[in-house]
Amino acid sequence: NIIHYLVILVIFICRSYGQTNFAGIPCGKQFDRVPKIVGGIPTFQNEFPWVVSLKRHGKHFCSGVIVHSRFVLTAAQCVTFKKSIKLSTLSVTTGEYFLNLPEEPNDATNYSVENILIHPNYDKTTHEFDIAMIRLKKSAFISPATWPACLTSYRTRYDGKTGIVVGWGVTDVKNSSKPSIPKLSEVLRKVSVPIWRNKECQDAFNKAKFNFTVHESQMCAGSYGKDTCDGDSGSPLMSKMSYDKKMEVIGITIGGRGCGVLPGVYTKVKTFLPWIEACIAAFESP
Known part of the structure; x- marks a missing residue:
């Protein structure tokens, strides 16, 4: 119609x-x-x-x-x-x-x-x-x-795949919760993170007694020691396109609980x- x-x-x-x-x-x-990323490595310049x-x-x-x-x-x-x-x-x-x-x-x-x-x-x-x-x-x-x-397409699915997130956020988890101004990364960093299904992410939050509801317009990514952190908000979560291997932006960093403890939460760009x-x-x- x-x-x-x-x-x-x-x-x-x-x-x-x-x-x-x-x-x-x-x-x-x-x-x-x-030749605020926790558990990552420096990117190449202009990567x-x-x-x-x-x-x-x-x-x-x-x-x-x-x-x-x-x-x-x-x-x-x-x-x-x-x-x-x-x-x-x-x-x-x-x-x-x-x-x-x-x-x-x-x-x-x-x-x-x-x-x-x-x-x-x-x-x-x-x-x-x-x-x-x-x-x-x-x-x-x-x-x-x-x-x-490149922005993601409406039909693309990422559940169970691996993404890449980059940023200048805090890299030392121990210092990320201190009341003083957190020390940001000196250079742009990147880390590979597993992308979670929303239900599995919600189950992990519930088990950890983290009072946060993962909505349909959001997505989760990350693992222990690999996550975004303070100073990384607004950073892109990316995945490689299957047909030409170019990076496409699939999420925007919005937060989570701690750094590298539970999966991070991202706004789902395709929505x-x-x-x-x-x-x-x-x-x-x-």
Whole structure:
């Protein structure tokens, strides 16, 4: 029927944005120029050129993913502030690798934030609809250090497979719960994590008496000693496409209990493909 075909059309359009959002540049290309992640290892520089650092007053507080020349995908919790703030205090750094170097070698570029779009149904208690889009004031410049991510397709399933998550979050589990400012990773790190079925994840939470409900719009990944941690919110959970081996973003880090103790929880990107498309289309319409 007509509704069925309209749904397919919307999904196709969203998928197209994931593929060609830099004027025909194919998404998901990785560049290995040189040989809050717990249990991970440093990435190669430019291995994941779509991962960006979100900063406030020049300090990293979350991560995000380039999905369009003017848009970065992240978690809503990252850009929902207790008090109103000026957008001029926020910036997005593409090409970041060494987090705390005063001058990033060649690749890092800072972009001002023009607007923030938080999903209207975001619930900060349950973390349902924990997703947001950041619009940059100007288009990101394409380079081996700045490249668009591929987004997952609506029909793809990942239960029981292995994903990869990257970020600059805390790497020392012992220090992640201290009240002082946690020490973030000096470089972008990655770790392979098993992807859980939601029911199995919920059972693990219940057994550990962790009062959290895993909703249909969420997914779980991680194992003991391999997880995201403080400072990793907004980081992408990725998996390789079966047909061309490119990385695609399947989840956005939103939290969990502890670091490397129970599976981490992620916003399931494929649930929000129409919303992501609508955000981009709203600003591109004449």
